[in-house]
Amino acid sequence: MTNIERSIVEAEVIEAIRTVFDPELPVNVYDLGLIYDVNVSDERKAHVLMTLTSPACPVAEILPGQVEEAVRTMASVSDVEVELTWDPPFTIDRIPDEVKLELGLM
Numbered sequence: 326m327t328n329i330e331r332s333i334v335e336a337e338v339i340e341a342i343r344t345v346f347d348p349e350l351p352v353n354v355y356d357l358g359l360i361y362d363v364n365v366s367d368e369r370k371a372h373v374l375m376t377l378t379s380p381a382c383p384v385a386e387i388l389p390g391q392v393e394e395a396v397r398t399m400a401s402v403s404d405v406e407v408e409l410t411w412d413p414p415f416t417i418d419r420i421p422d423e424v425k426l427e428l429g430l431m
Contacts, residue, residue, distance in 0.1 A: 326367045334365045334401045341395045342373065348384055350428065354392060358419030361410065369403040371396050376415045385409075 326334075342360055343353045354360060354375070362374040373392055377385055389407045396405040417430065425431040 331365050335363050338363050338371050338396055341399055342392055345391045345395050352424055356424050371402045371405040373407045376410055378415050
């Protein structure tokens with residue numbers, strides 16, 4: 326896979342992730358800042374590094390699976406792994422300013 330192909334597939338993965346919304350907020354998990362990294366290997370295996378708003382998040386068992394399912398449906402990806410991390414912990418600073426405005430946080 327060329328770097329251009331990788332960039333295209335990674336952008337498609339991000340678009341797929343943007344279809345997954347936080348159930349408590351009207352914002353998708355990517356724009357909320359919960360996705361730390363997206364990588365696609367030469368074998369077209371996607372790796373998504375994500376966090377949640379807190380370790381006690383009520384959807385901790387559900388949201389990573391929804392992200393995995395959204396990416397798994399893509400024809401351009403052969404496999405997907407979603408890794409949940411708490412390092413660094415989520416802070417409101419991860420939310421882009423335009424999303425903060427929509428949520429009334431600015």
